[in-house]
Amino acid sequence: MNKQELVRELATRLSLSQKNVKHLVETTLEEITLIMEEDESYSQTGFGSFKAEVKNERITYNPAYRKKMLLPKKKKVHFRPSTILKGKINE
Structure with missing residues (x-):
């Protein structure tokens, strides 16, 4: 949908x-x-909660270029479903 x-x-x-x-x-x-x-979280009773989490910068390996590279700091959104929503989905 x-x-x-x-x-x-x-x-x-x-x-x-x-x-x-x-x-x-x-x-x-x-x-x-x-x-x-x-940087605040949002909760909806019976549905779940959204939370923005900051991922710190880190060094990773890029196999295409065979080099290490620095990934910048960024925000990532996480959703955690409520137990009520999980129960309805799994019925």
Whole structure:
């Protein structure tokens, strides 16, 4: 399922226009993104939590060039599903 399909499904379920639902979905995703950019975590009870984790710079080997190279520091997003979500998926 992609974002457009999600918007269509929510609009049908909630009896709202696709335009309003699309705005709501985009605003929600933007807000979660802003939270992640500030190095904070986001939790949704019954669904799971998102956390931005900083990976320090490190030296790695590039086999294509047969040289060591420095990978810069970067952020990585982790999602941890709740036990409720895990239970529903595994039913």
